[in-house]
Structure formats: C-alpha cells, structure tokens
Amino acid sequence: MTRALAVVIALLLAALGWQSWRLSNASDLIDMQAGVLEAKTEKLAEKNSQLIALSILTETNNREQMRLYAEAEDNNALLRQRQRRIEELKRENTELRRWSDTPLPPDVVRMYARPAVTGGAAYRQWLSESDALPSGNVSPAH
Secondary structure (H helix, E strand, O other): OHHHHHHHHHHHHHHHHHHHHHHHHHHHHHHHHHHHHHHHHHHHHHHHHHHHHHHHHHHHHHHHHHHHHHHHHHHHHHHHHHHHHHHHHHHHOHHHHHHHHOOOOHHHHHHHHOOOOOOHHHHHHHHHHOOOOOOOOOOOOO
16 A cells, blocks of 8 residues: 555656646746737837827828918919909000010010029039120230
C-alpha cells in the first residue's frame, strides 16, 4: 500500500507540476497579448484622432468652397450689372459712344498683344526683346 500511495503521490505531483507549467505559459501568453492589445488600442486611438482631424478639415474645406462659389456668383452678377450699366451709358451718351468706338492707342494694343509671361526669366527675356533701344554710335575719344 505504501508503494501504491507513493505512486499516486508521484502522479499527483507530476500532474500538479504539469498544470503549473501550463498555467505559467498561459499567464505569459496573456501578458504578451495584453501588451499587443494595448499597442493596437493606442494605434487605433491615433488613427481615430487623425480621422477626426481630416473630417474637420474636410468640413472646413467644403464650407470655404461653398463660400467661394457664392462669392464667384456675386462677382458674376456684379460684372453683368456693370456691363449692362456700361451699355446703358453708351446708348444714352453719344460722346461716350464715340469714345468707346474709337480704337485703342497703339501702346495699349501692344500691351494686350504681349505673350503670356510664365516666370521671371520669361519676363526679362520679353523685356529685352521688346522696344530695344538702338545701339548708339560712340565716337572714340581723341
């Protein structure tokens, strides 16, 4: 009987050791998964704050775009009103009509005829080519 009791106690000790080893492994796994979960929670919170910021920015952009469209419509209405007023004035004032029908001075026409300038270098190039002064004949000093 003592031998059987020793075998049972040895089996119980082996089972207890095996269970404590499994419990230790499970505890380590739980700690590791808790760390991973915490890191993912932080990353999710960061992404959420980025999405909120983007949402606010999008809403602001949409509001500004609507404001700009409304402003453009107002400008177009004012421009149409101005054009109508100019036409009314031209119809009622013969001197103004005569003035508006005369061709623009050559200097103004030349200003409208210049090519599109795309940057400082192109502007300097255009300036150097247009209306260049003739080179003067310099007589050598004797």
